Amino acid sequence: xxxxxxxxxxxxxxxxxxxxxxxQDRVRVNGEAPSIGTQIDPEIDRVSINGKTxxxxxxxxxxxxxxxxxxxxxxxxxxxxxxxxxxxPDKYHHLHPVGRLDRDSEGLLLLTDDGxxxxxxxxxxxxxEKTYHIKIKNPLNPKQIDRLExxxxxxxxxxxxxxxxxxxxxxxQNKFEIALSEGRNRQIRKMFQAxxxxxxxxKRLKMGAYELEKLKKGDWKIVKNHYKC
Numbered sequence: 001x002x003x004x005x006x007x008x009x010x011x012x013x014x015x016x017x018x019x020x021x022x023x024q025d026r027v028r029v030n031g032e033a034p035s036i037g038t039q040i041d042p043e044i045d046r047v048s049i050n051g052k053t054x055x056x057x058x059x060x061x062x063x064x065x066x067x068x069x070x071x072x073x074x075x076x077x078x079x080x081x082x083x084x085x086x087x088x089p090d091k092y093h094h095l096h097p098v099g100r101l102d103r104d105s106e107g108l109l110l111l112t113d114d115g116x117x118x119x120x121x122x123x124x125x126x127x128x129e130k131t132y133h134i135k136i137k138n139p140l141n142p143k144q145i146d147r148l149e150x151x152x153x154x155x156x157x158x159x160x161x162x163x164x165x166x167x168x169x170x171x172x173q174n175k176f177e178i179a180l181s182e183g184r185n186r187q188i189r190k191m192f193q194a195x196x197x198x199x200x201x202x203k204r205l206k207m208g209a210y211e212l213e214k215l216k217k218g219d220w221k222i223v224k225n226h227y228k229c
Contacts, residue, residue, distance in 0.1 A: 003029065003038040006047060008115030010054045011096075015119045026050050060114035061095060063088070064210060065220040067109045073100045084109065087218055098122060098207070099130075099183050107132070107204035108212040110223075120227045121208060127181045128208040135201035136174045136192055144195045154190040163191055 001009075007018035007027070019036050021027050028048045029040055040047065047054055065084060067073070072080035075093075080103075085093050088111075098110040098121045112118060121128050140148075149168050153160045166180035178188060189199045205212050209226040 001040055001042055003027070003034055003040050003047070004036070005116060006040055006042055006056070007049070007054065008119055009056045011056075011060065011113035011115050012049060012054055014115050014122075016123070018115075021049060060112060060117070060225065061092065062114070062117065062223045062225055063092060063095060063111045063220050064212075064215065064223045065109045065111060066212060066215045066217050067101050067106055068217045069104055069106045072103050073097050073109065084111075088220060100185070101204060102186055102189075105202040105204070106217065107202075108207055108210065109204070110207060110210060114225065117225055117227060122183065129179055129181050129206070130183055130204060130208075131177065131179045131206035132188060133171065133201075133203045133205060134176050134178060134188060134192070134199050136176070136197045137200050138197040139174055140192075140195055140197055148191055148195050152191055152194050154184075154187065154194050156184070163187065 004015040004018035008015045022036050026049055030046050072083045074083055095111040095113050098118050101109050120126055145168055149166055151162045151165055153162050164182050169177045171177055192199050
């Protein structure tokens with residue numbers, strides 16, 4: 001098994017973060033410094049991070065949460081009045097969110113301790129589609145919608161970024177369904193701002209094989225991993 005995949009399978013972090021830890025010389029395999037791409041046998045080899053041996057748990061947990069607005073998707077923000085963990089029992093506070101929903105957005109949020117599952121759901125190369133319902137402040141014309149569907153330049157910390165193609169369907173006056181396969185920070189809000197309007201309501205309904213359906217706002221439930229391989 002590839003080393004970064006094993007680290008992700010322990011729930012310690014994602015595959016990408018595991019590669020960063022390897023590059024930072026914080027990982028050891030049987031006491032030796034590995035390289036990115038190192039193959040291991042989880043039954044034989046001992047893997048440690050920052051001197052602490054890690055193990056894959058016998059069983060992972062997967063939770064679907066209907067996040068309300070006003071809750072921050074974080075564990076560590078001291079300025080957040082309410083976080084998603086206020087909605088969960090203490091025994092699930094070790095789970096990490098699969099992607100994010102900003103404080104002003106609502107809808108489907110997945111949480112797990114399975115780093116490999118998080119990778120499959122969030123890495124752009126896996127094209128895991130996400131579906132949202134949104135409402136905008138000012139109407140857009142067909143040409144502006146076409147620009148959004150083809151890909152539009154948005155502001156990122158590293159500079160301008162052109163979004164990948166997406167699918168947009170009208171649901172009525174200033175209301176739309178949008179499906180896209182990437183999920184950059186506040187991406188949908190930035191996209192519509194670049195097109196000339198502002199998103200005033202955003203709700204995520206679907207992530208890959210997972211759908212919010214009739215789960216009530218603020219409620220959660222245990223779900224299965226549909227991406228085991």
